Amino acid sequence: MHDFTAARCERLERQVKELAAFSDSAVGVTRLTFSERYVDALKSLTALATSLGCQVHSDEAGNFHVTSAAAQHLGWTVAVGSHIDSVPMGGAYDGVAGVLCGFDILQSYPELPITVVIFAEEEGASFAGGLVGSRFASGKLTSVDLEQLLDGNGRSFAEGARWTREAVNVPQLVSTGTPHWRQYLEIHIEQGRVLQDGSARLGVVTDIVGLIQAELIFFGRADHAGTTPMTARSDAGVTAAQFIVDLEELVRQTGEKAVGTVGVLEFGPGAANVVPGRARLSLDLRDPDESNLRSLAERVKLHGQALAARRNQQFTYREELFSAPVPLDLSVVDGLGEAASQQGIQTQRMASGAGHDAMMMAGLVPAGMLFVPCLNGVSHSPEEWADVQDLVLAADTVAMYLHNAFDLTQ
Numbered sequence: 001m002h003d004f005t006a007a008r009c010e011r012l013e014r015q016v017k018e019l020a021a022f023s024d025s026a027v028g029v030t031r032l033t034f035s036e037r038y039v040d041a042l043k044s045l046t047a048l049a050t051s052l053g054c055q056v057h058s059d060e061a062g063n064f065h066v067t068s069a070a071a072q073h074l075g076w077t078v079a080v081g082s083h084i085d086s087v088p089m090g091g092a093y094d095g096v097a098g099v100l101c102g103f104d105i106l107q108s109y110p111e112l113p114i115t116v117v118i119f120a121e122e123e124g125a126s127f128a129g130g131l132v133g134s135r136f137a138s139g140k141l142t143s144v145d146l147e148q149l150l151d152g153n154g155r156s157f158a159e160g161a162r163w164t165r166e167a168v169n170v171p172q173l174v175s176t177g178t179p180h181w182r183q184y185l186e187i188h189i190e191q192g193r194v195l196q197d198g199s200a201r202l203g204v205v206t207d208i209v210g211l212i213q214a215e216l217i218f219f220g221r222a223d224h225a226g227t228t229p230m231t232a233r234s235d236a237g238v239t240a241a242q243f244i245v246d247l248e249e250l251v252r253q254t255g256e257k258a259v260g261t262v263g264v265l266e267f268g269p270g271a272a273n274v275v276p277g278r279a280r281l282s283l284d285l286r287d288p289d290e291s292n293l294r295s296l297a298e299r300v301k302l303h304g305q306a307l308a309a310r311r312n313q314q315f316t317y318r319e320e321l322f323s324a325p326v327p328l329d330l331s332v333v334d335g336l337g338e339a340a341s342q343q344g345i346q347t348q349r350m351a352s353g354a355g356h357d358a359m360m361m362a363g364l365v366p367a368g369m370l371f372v373p374c375l376n377g378v379s380h381s382p383e384e385w386a387d388v389q390d391l392v393l394a395a396d397t398v399a400m401y402l403h404n405a406f407d408l409t410q
Contacts, residue, residue, distance in 0.1 A: 008108065012388040015100050018044060019084065020092035028089035028382030033121040033132075034062065034151075034160030039167045041084055045103070045118070046168055052106050054116075057173035060143055061136035062120035062161030065173055068106055071113035074410070078402060079181040079365075080105060081117030081357060082188060083133070087125050091384020093374060095122060098187040101395040109399045111408060115181065119357045120161065126151045129213055129321035134360035182406070183332060184361035186369045187394045189386050191354050193377030200348035201393055203371030204337045208352045208359040209257075210293040210325035214283040216304055218243070219314040222269055222277030233275050237267050239307050240279035246303060251285075254296045258287040259353070288351055290324050326359040332368030332401075339401035345393055370394045 022041040024030040031037045042064060049056050053069040071077035082098025102116035124130025127149050135141040146158040165172060195203050220236035244262050251260035261284040268278035283300065287293040301317045308315035333349070340347045352369065361367045372390040
C-alpha cells in the first residue's frame with residue numbers, strides 16, 4: 001500500500017523544511033506557541049488545507065482543526081493530530097512529523113474522513129505545564145483557565161489564541177469538536193533509540209508514562225557578594241544546587257523506569273555581585289507507575305523542605321501538571337499492528353517515556369500512537385532527524401487501519 005514515489009517523499013521533505021524555516025532562531029527550530037513564526041506556520045498549513053478542499057477552524061484554545069472533504073460528506077471523523085510548537089532551538093520533526101503525516105493522508109487518501117488536529121502548546125515552553133490545547137479539548141481545562149494562564153510577558157493563553165485565530169483568519173469552532181471524533185491517532189518520532197537499535201520500522205505505543213511538572217522556589221537572603229562572609233550567607237542558589245544533585249539519587253531509589261529533570265534554574269535578583277536570595281527551579285518527574293510517581297513527588301517535596309529548613313530558608317512547591325500513566329486503547333493498538341503487518345512492516349510494541357497529546361485524548365475517545373525512528377534517538381535538538389520514508393510507512397499504516405476499522409460508505 002505504501003507509495004515511495006519520489007514526488008511523495010520530496011513533498012514531505014519539502015514541507016518539513018518549509019515549516020522549519022518558520023523559526024526565531026538560526027540554529028535549530030524555535031517556534032513558540034502564538035509567536036509570529038508560529039502564526040506564519042499555521043498560515044502556510046491553512047493555505048495547503050484550503051487548496052485540498054478542507055475546512056479549517058480554531059477553537060478557544062487555539063487548536064486548529066483541518067477537516068477533510070470526506071469527513072464533511074460523511075458527517076463523522078477520526079482525528080489525526082500532533083503539534084507544531086517547539087522548544088527553544090529544538091528540532092524540525094517533533095510534533096511536526098505527526099501533523100505532516102496527517103496532511104500526507106489528506107493528499108494521498110482523500111477518501112478517508114479525518115480531521116488533522118494541530119494542538120496548541122504541547123511543549124509548555126511559553127505557558128507552564130504543557131499539553132494545554134489537548135487538555136482543553138479533553139475537558140481538563142476550562143475557558144476560565146485559559147484566561148488565567150499567562151506567559152512570561154503577562155499575555156493570557158486565551159488572548160494568544162484569539163490573536164492567532166484572527167491573524168490566520170479562520171473561523172472559531174464554538175465547541176472543541178471532540179464529540180465528532182470517533183478515535184484519535186497520533187504519529188510521532190520516538191525520541192529514543194529503541195527502534196533504531198532494533199529491527200522494527202515502526203513502534204506501536206501501548207501506554208504513555210505518567211508525568212508531574214512543578215515549580216520549586218527556595219527563598220534565602222540577597223546579600224553583597226563581596227562583603228558577606230560565607231558563614232553569614234543564606235544563599236538560595238547553593239540550596240538549589242544541592243537539591244539538583246540530590247534529585248538524581250532520589251529518582252534512582254524509585255526504580256529504573258523513573259526519571260527526574262530540572263530543566264530551568266533561575267536566580268534572583270540575578271546579578272553577578274549579589275548572593276542569590278531566590279532560586280526557582282522547574283521539576284519534571286516521570287514514571288509508568290502512578291503510585292511510584294506520586295511517592296517520588298512527595299519525597300522530592302519533603303527533601304526540598306528539609307534542605308530549606310537546614311539553611312533557615314523558605315521553600316514552596318507548586319504542582320503545575322499531573323497526568324497519570326495512560327494505557328492506549330487495546331483494540332486500536334491491535335489494529336495498528338495488524339495494519340502494519342498487512343503491508344509487511346515490522347513493528348514493536350513499546351511504552352512512551354514522553355508525554356503526548358494522545359494521553360489527554362485517551363480519556364475521551366479510543367486513542368492510538370505510532371512511533372517512527374529518529375536518528376540516534378536525538379530530539380529537542382537541532383540534530384533531530386527522521387527518514388521521510390518512515391513517515392510514509394506510518395501514514396500508510398494509519399490509512400490501512402482506517403480502511404480496516406471503519407465502513408467508509410456511511
